[in-house]
Amino acid sequence: MTDDRWEPPSVLLAVDLVILTLRDARLHVLLVERGVEPYQGAFALPGGFLHDEDEGIEAAARRELAEEAGLADVHLEMIGVYGDPGRDPRGRVVSVAHLAIAPWLPDPIAGTDAASACWTPVEDVLFASAYVQLAFDHRRILADGVERARTKLEHTSLATAFCAKTFTISELQQVYEAVWGVRLDPRNFYRKVQSARGFIVPAGPMRRPQSGRPARLFKAGPVQALYPPMVRSTQPGHEVLGGHAAGIAPEGGEHA
């Protein structure tokens, strides 16, 4: 680090949250309507500034998660940093974006202060001619968060974070289908998920149908990294309508 007599500039640090969940088999993100300038009235990702000098970044993210979404004990990981000068008209604001995964149906948000928060289908925001415009660079942050979720579904047990404590295999399949925007063969999915060692483990001989044969219940297994992985078939032909995979540049790295 350079340590001269000169004073380095300081910045405002914020956290922003990409909170994803599944609602009626579609991927949704939690948005809030901004009540103040800038971007008053526009939708934005939940987030806020550090509370005080001594607050850790993840602590701030969890605080916002509780304050704005009423969520606790959910999967949370850092996505990256967004700090382009000029991204916020108020000055130099650097935002640390986080990805949170909420299990489905935690109600449209309990009675939190975030009265204006609402779950929005991700495609409505990310699709080329999007209905919903987001404040700041939040559309890009959302795109990166979704891409992160897609990738982690392949190699980790993240999908179980979308489910309740116990779940059926077809519920798990819905997660993959919604996040990837593809349709999968139930029979092959069944085998594949079972053959990934430690991914899911049986949770009682229980059952709970609606129509059709009752299904076994499972819970998340011990492993974090999947082997064999749940590879997304690269050879196309599976994309389902509204696939939001287009028009997003997921990776920022450049080669020489």
Add this chain to the structure above:
Amino acid sequence: MTDDRWEPPSVLLAVDLVILTLRDARLHVLLVERGVEPYQGAFALPGGFLHDEDEGIEAAARRELAEEAGLADVHLEMIGVYGDPGRDPRGRVVSVAHLAIAPWLPDPIAGTDAASACWTPVEDVLFASAYVQLAFDHRRILADGVERARTKLEHTSLATAFCAKTFTISELQQVYEAVWGVRLDPRNFYRKVQSARGFIVPAGPMRRPQSGRPARLFKAGPVQALYPPMVRSTQPGHEVLGGHAAGIAPEGGEHA
């Protein structure tokens, strides 16, 4: 974002660089000796504070890359943010860590101001009973950076960033062996690398042996994502001596 009448705290923003390269078939990282407090005399990752209010984060990383390592036009990507309160005794310093990959043999650093910079074998720093102690939380940053490189080698063409503009297949194999800390079968590696569509393309019928049969030269192909991927054999039995894979927690995400 919360927008009250209260003033949010500001922080100092720094960039730190994990610059990796290959030297005599081993993975090395560039370290600098700190000339001032804190941690005077200790080794640290190259890095520094933002220069001014208007400097972008990636721009700052590239500036440090040039100033401290004399490198330009190399692969650069963000690793993550390290901002625990108390990580820097000077106050609240939030560091954005980056991973840079330098092609091998750019000389032990040209005549830059970083006279004290030196390439250090990664294992010497990361191994359990490490010889080299790093300042701040830089050991953890290095571990995360190495883990990032390991993972990206599987699914992207990042390995070519370690090589010169043209390279032989066995040179590419050395990259994988050094970064993963494993030994690979040359025959299978040959086939595998060739079957990954768009990974490498022939670069002239050239050749350049030292002993043994001359090898064909290749250059980096057009694709970024590898298919099929170069999967690290999960079933162990391949780790080579000094494997630094142990004792590192690469992932910070937690499930509910």
Add this chain to the structure above:
DNA sequence: TCAATAGTGTCTTTGAGACAGTATGTC
């Protein structure tokens, strides 16, 4: 009975890993 979903089996293709064998250079 049918509709609907759960779960099993089987076949084909692709790729991973082991390793024999051939090609082409230097000494």
Add this chain to the structure above:
DNA sequence: GACATACTGTCTCAAAGACACTATTGA
């Protein structure tokens, strides 16, 4: 010639994808 490295072929096994088939529920 020996030696070293580059490259090819072949075998076996594991897993992906396609899809026929059976099982178990409710209506």
